[in-house]
Amino acid sequence: MNLQGMMNGIKRYFGLLPISFSNALVATIVVAFIMGLQTYLLLATKTHAVESWLLVRAVYVFPILNYGIWLATSPLLFLLLLKANTHADTLKRNTTYVALGLAFTLGHELLALLIFNVSLYLIYFLNFNDFFELDIKSGVLGLSKTFVEYWVISFLLIHFHSKKKFRQAELRNAQLEAQLVKAQMSALKNQLHPHFLFNSFNTISSLMEEDVPLAQRMIAKLGLLLRKILKDGDVQLVALEDEVEMAKLYLEVEQIRFKGRLVTRFSIDPKVKLVSIPTLLLQPAVENAVKHGFYNKTGVCEISIQAYEEGNFVWIEVADNGDGKKNSLGVSFGMGLTNMKDRLRTSYGEGYELNVNSKSANGGFIVEIKIRKEATKNENINGISG
Incomplete structure (x- = not known):
């Protein structure tokens, strides 16, 4: 050897x-x-x-x-x-x-x-x-001392072995938990894609009967949006600023549809633009804002998206200037908003709040997301970011 x-x-x-x-x-x-x-x-x-x-x-x-x-x-x-x-x-x-x-x-x-x-x-x-x-006397003393050392060393070996197994079990459980969260996020994201595409193609279908060139422009915009979605592949989390850019693309498609009747405003605090949130999290809220904003309305619809830091929380708000009433659309959670709630719970545990309310008696509708800053840094978030 x-x-x-x-x-x-x-x-x-x-x-x-x-x-x-x-x-x-x-x-x-x-x-x-x-x-x-x-x-x-x-x-x-x-x-x-x-x-x-x-x-x-x-x-x-x-x-x-x-x-x-x-x-x-x-x-x-x-x-x-x-x-x-x-x-x-x-x-x-x-x-x-x-x-x-x-x-x-x-x-x-x-x-x-x-x-x-x-x-x-x-x-x-x-x-x-x-x-x-x-020396018999020294030999007996030496054997007694060595026998005690055996028990001390044996105890330490078993103790460190137990600690090592416990750490390995913790690591394995954390990995399994992260894998489970990633699988849940993938399922929810896949559930959202057909819903989003159905709404988009429904809009294009209606435009094909009214203004073909405009429909073609919308298809081009939608193509850009879909390429961005597909480019992300299996990415489950993105920076807040990237998610806002995705919402902007979608609203540009809707602006083509409503021919100038849709006005958008964005206010993103630089302190929170890199906070990780689930991909397409805001999409249901943005679609809801378009529906509520134009419900029983012939004038201009204003949709605003803002995000800011307040205390130990990150706030994200999607609001419209619709009638704000509990109309036939209701304020209950439909499939899209339920998806939002599920994805927030999966990502942040109990470290979030989701509220859907009328802004005021004078009108307007708002979706508020409130996330604890610590929750954006937990092990689940780190485990599903890839």
Whole structure:
């Protein structure tokens, strides 16, 4: 196996851990330093002098070797802990934990003892017996300490694994929620397209009997509008200024139909022109304004679209100067306005209001959309913007 293959194997091995290797390495170094410092302070309180080699061994060598072995064996321990955790029987699971603890404790101590003494032998080329030590009392204390370390490390591995699974579940749920919202938005948008086209072609059909050149101009304008719609493809959200431009195109088509009797006004605050809203959201309100504006009326119809920021809200208003009465068109939500409400709820949750009312006793009709600024920045909006 070449060096690159070996490095990739080591990377995959430590990739089994529920935390990154760099974090595990930093934690190992910090714990080893703290334990070494504790030992140094303990030895420093002794009244008699401590041999320099004993100090180096106790403060530097043992802690680094001890926690270095734990770091090296943690991926294997983690896999065995996960396997043990699959046992449905609690007694069997706990018995496996204890068995693993005894096996790793004994293995850890033997490996540490072997590495330590063999290293000294190789470095100093002295008699193996001069360095090999086997103190029963120290051995029992070492095993007890290592057994406690096993449980602490095991708890931390399982804890970080649970946190990782929870974060992954949260991310997966957020992705699924965003996908669901995108699917809902697509369905509502597709529902709106036939409704819009039906109204447009109905207008063209009526013009073909009255003024063919005017109908042709309207078809050309409608072509521009449809190209813009098709260009967006699957885009579910657009900037408010783009949506207003779409409404302008539609109203230009209607202005051809009504031959100068339709006047439009637009007032868009630069602070809100980049706020994301669902594509074609304003279309039903604009169509409604045309219907209400010309209902039982022979004079000029004025339609205004304005958007502005007020407090923590973005306001969008589509208004006309019609009679404003609860006429046969009513103020109830038809298919188009219901579509608006559904799309607003899908995009902003509870962070919006939609009101459809007469402007005043003297006339006029208005559709008001009120959106919390925070709602335009939530995860659903970000997830369906593409």
